Amino acid sequence: MKQIFFAFALISLDLLGTAQSLSQVALHKNENAKPASISFTTDASVTNNAGTLFNLNAVASSIKVQRPFIAYFGESAENNWSRVGKDFLNRFHSNGLLINALFTKNGRLIYTIGYGTEKNLPADIRKIVKRQYYDYTITMAIDVKESNHDIWVIKLDSPSEQITVRVEDGEMEQVQQFEKLN
Numbered sequence: 001m002k003q004i005f006f007a008f009a010l011i012s013l014d015l016l017g018t019a020q021s022l023s024q025v026a027l028h029k030n031e032n033a034k035p036a037s038i039s040f041t042t043d044a045s046v047t048n049n050a051g052t053l054f055n056l057n058a059v060a061s062s063i064k065v066q067r068p069f070i071a072y073f074g075e076s077a078e079n080n081w082s083r084v085g086k087d088f089l090n091r092f093h094s095n096g097l098l099i100n101a102l103f104t105k106n107g108r109l110i111y112t113i114g115y116g117t118e119k120n121l122p123a124d125i126r127k128i129v130k131r132q133y134y135d136y137t138i139t140m141a142i143d144v145k146e147s148n149h150d151i152w153v154i155k156l157d158s159p160s161e162q163i164t165v166r167v168e169d170g171e172m173e174q175v176q177q178f179e180k181l182n
């Protein structure tokens with residue numbers, strides 16, 4: 001349950017434009033974890049704070065996370081690995097969604113977060129949302145899968161306000177509401 005709270009904190013931060021790397025740390029089990037001090041290059045090489053240069057994609061492919069990743073997402077999925085604490089995050093595209101998948105170093109999937117739009121919503125989820133918010137535009141749809149939970153977080157806009165709702169197990173709940181300034 002604690003991780004799900006952090007997932008929603010992550011989504012709220014992402015909706016407000018906070019940097020992805022900081023929000024991934026907020027979602028991680030250890031609230032005090034700090035991201036490794038690393039710098040990226042265009043060829044997926046990384047220099048850590050000790051000055052050691054290594055290729056994250058090569059590291060990820062040689063450890064226990066690659067096999068479970070392929071089992072979940074297939075061999076054609078992109079390999080854009082980074083480290084979050086002791087875990088491995090792969091950020092890739094699948095079925096029109098930008099997916100973040102976090103794995104432990106032993107290959108256990110911790111969570112996936114998929115970022116998309118209204119066209120990525122399952123029909124039943126869209127129907128639940130549009131039943132109540134029929135005159136709003138769906139501007140963002142985020143699918144959070146963690147610990148046997150599948151939660152959609154949907155951002156809605158009207159001329160006068162922005163609303164964020166979450167849908168889980170067929171139940172919708174409004175989690176944010178902001179009035180727009182004229």
